[in-house]
Amino acid sequence: MISGHAKESIERIFIRVAKSRLTRRPDDVCEIVPASERGARSLPDANVVVLTISGLVFRLLLILHFEEDERTREYFASEASERPFLEDFLEICNLCCGGVNQELLQYFPDLGMSTPYVLSARCVPYLEVLKPGLLQTYSVTINDGVALGATLCMCAHAPIDFVAEAGVVEDTSGELELF
Template sequence: MLSQSAKDGFDTLLTQALRQSLVPSDAACEVSVLANIGDIPEKKMVVLTVSSYLFRLMVMFYFNPDRGTQEHFARLNRLESAEMDEQSFMDAIAEAGNLCCGILNRDLGSFFPHIGMSTPNVIDTQCAAYLQTLNCEHIQHFAVDIDQSRRFHVSLTVSAYADIDFEVSAEELGGSTGELELF
């Protein structure tokens, strides 16, 4: 069972990771909670999983494969939009999701041992209609509004395999993406 503090902690750590991975360094963003998944208009999503022995969470990054989205990810990667072909565009979206979940994975490591992360998968957003079948204890949808860009949407689901209670404080929130860890 997830405590309310744990649900808030997962939400806080994800929103911090979103700010560090989806927002260009010269822009600001506002992350807000959406009450209804029906408010998410995008057609595709990148799905990643972060798991431990105690929980499994999934993060879904919604997007439309259009010019505005391509321009955002080109800007994020300091490229010209014209330099991105379809494959490099999809790679940039998947890598942004990977970076976000890597930050989330690192931050959750302060609370939980033995955490692993999946590789990104791109699927149709119609699959999101089946989130309830995962028997998640926590489902949250976010809108990410970025200056000089478009609105993006992200969903978080958390399934718990044990009682989970932790609290995130301001001191535990990192301000950088950290160093590359070699094994």
């Protein structure tokens, strides 16, 4: 039900947004490769942040895998904030999902986003039960040291076919979106 063009577009949107929203500084390097590729890092003790974008014809789960190790905490902890690591990280994950949502709004009106929540990564294999039309996991590495994972899981309720433009992500950090 999800065309090859649509799958490629969703993956391209995610990768473009993740490279701009998961990095903290403009000169940071973010590499994203399919988890099945050689050299991809695995996160055996990870937790996941689950975010959902839902529309009339689909539900897209954006799942970000993380381990709360020293490198990850240091990278994502806001220097000006005294909030716990998880609060800062959830906000960054939410910004990433919001960027994907904004791009998808060009093709699908009336999308909604969920509040992020944290689960054990042991739940990820059960995504198959949803019978997704798209299920892809990625290895994300920032500055050769911070390791994350990402899973895209899309379930379609009707045929989906679109081709996303290959533009750059607009920086809309700080904008307030009203529903």
